[in-house]
Amino acid sequence: MSPPFVILILSLLLGLQPLTTDLYLPALPALTKSFGTVPAQAQLTLTALLLAFGLSQLVWGPVSDLVGRRKVLLAGLAGYTVAAVGSTLAASIEALVLWRTVQGACMGAGTVCARAIVRDLYAPEAGARAMSKGLSGLGVVACISPPLGGLVAELFGWRTALMLLALFGGATLFVVARRFEETLRERRPAALRPAVLAGTARQILGNGTFWAFALLCTSSFGGLFCFLASSSFIFIGLFGFSSTAYGMVLLSLSACYIAGTMLCRRLLVRIGVTRAVRVGGLLSLSGGGLMAALLVAGVNDPWAVMAPAWLYMLGHGIHQPCGQSGAVGPFPQAAGTASALAGFLMMAVAFASGGWVGAHMDGTASPLIEGMAFWSVSVALVAWVLVRRVGPRHEPAAPSAAGAASRQGCA
Incomplete structure (x- = not known):
């Protein structure tokens, strides 16, 4: 597979998660009204999906180390597409939550394999650059999703918005089936044996580099999910935005995220992983801190939420490529499990964040702002303390011939 095609595959697989969450967010209030339910129950269509997404990765990862990435991708994408159709046709909120849970479980295959593919093909530094390009593609998908979802929901209803997920899943399945070649060079026949699983998990969980980078992307995603779980009710219900206008809000955040991934690539070349992450920590803290300061000052305006969120998303665009590639970097033989x-850690935190925000919704923007402020401090602490401690071990050594070749392919 050519390097550009690998980036395309990464973009499609990584784009599944933001598309599945962001596309229907503008339709969430209409969906809530359609089923005659309350926002907290409607939010289960998001939080249950992400919990299943996180748990399923614990299965998909070792399975992909055993049978390869291709078979796992084919099975997961087929299940995702079927579940998307089931969500579209759901007759009750309970059925919708069930189908979205299945959809989240199948979606885990794509994300796990995307990260593992990066480790299969690239050394850690080149992997961070490849991941940043794949996540730029994710950002493009995330840019398109909210305004498209808002427009489709206004014109054709929320069910049509969910049907678009089935079309995307089917298209990704087609590309993988036709063009994707197996990237796992050495399979692990004993990957699913309990003793081997336990030993591999102990090795990974006992590694300081894994924890530093996993907590980096987890903390950053926790803040983003506070925004995703509550912003539709705040911007549409509190600030009076239309579904389409709210979609444009999410588009602006995705554009800042793409800018962050581009900034990440420049910083990696110039100052390396550790210092790039420290810059991202400053951006994250500035965004969350400014948002909290405006809340304390009594500023109740959409711009008081949006402008600081743009800063946060710039930092998020740095943390995700570095964090996701850094967490699997030390484990070339168990990249799927790592x-x-x-991924499970990220989704468990997202589920907890969504639950906290849902329980504290009070008709104001305070829960969103308080949640993002908390996670911005957490991101900064991880970036400036934990990543700094393991940074020297993660920074690339002098390039070998093979390493130079992989970097040229990634570039």
């Missing part, structure tokens, strides 16, 4: 554990 990816699964990192």
Whole structure:
């Protein structure tokens, strides 16, 4: 597979998660009204999906180390597409939550394999650059999703927005089936044996580099999810935005995220992983801190939420490539399992964040702001303390011929 095609595959696989969450967010209030339910129950269509997404990665990761990335991708994408159709046709909120849970479980295959593919093909530094390009593609998907979802929901209803997920899943399945070649060079026949699984998990969970980078992307995602879980009700219900206008809000955040991934690539070349992450920590803290300061000052305006969130998303665009590639970097022989554990940690935190925000919704923007402020401090602490401690071990050594070749392919 050519390097550009690898980046395309990464973009499609990594784009599944933001598309599945962001596309229907503008339709969430209409969906809530359609089923005659309350926001907290409607939010289960998001939080249950992400919990299943996180748990499923613990299975998909070791399985991909055993049978390869291709078979796992084919099975996961097929299940995702079927579940998307089921979500579209759901007759009750309970059925919708069930189908979205299945969809989240199948979606885990794509994300786990995307991170593992990066480790299969690239050394850690080149992997961070490849991941940043794949996550730029994710950002493009995330840019398109909210305004498209808002427009489709206004014109055709929320069910049509969910049907678009089935079309995307089917298209990704087609590309993988036709063009994707197996990247796992050495399979692990004993990967699913309990003793081997336990030993591999102990090795990964006992590694300081894994924890530093896994917590980096987890903390950053926790803040983003506070925004995703509550912003539709705040911007549409509190600030009076239309579904389409709210979609444009999410588009602006995705554009800042793409800018962050581009900034990440420049910083990696110029100052390395550790210092790039420290810059990202400053951006994250500035965004969350400014948002909290405006809340304390009594500023109740959409711009008081949006402008600081743009800063936060610039930092998020740095933390995700570095964090996701850094967490699997030390484990070339167990990249699937390491990816699964990192992914589970991210989704467990997202589920907890969404639950906290849902329980504290009071008709104001305070829960969103308080949650993002908390996670911005957490991101900064991880970036400036934990990543700094393990940074020298993660920084690349002098390039070998093979390493230079992989970097040229990534570039």
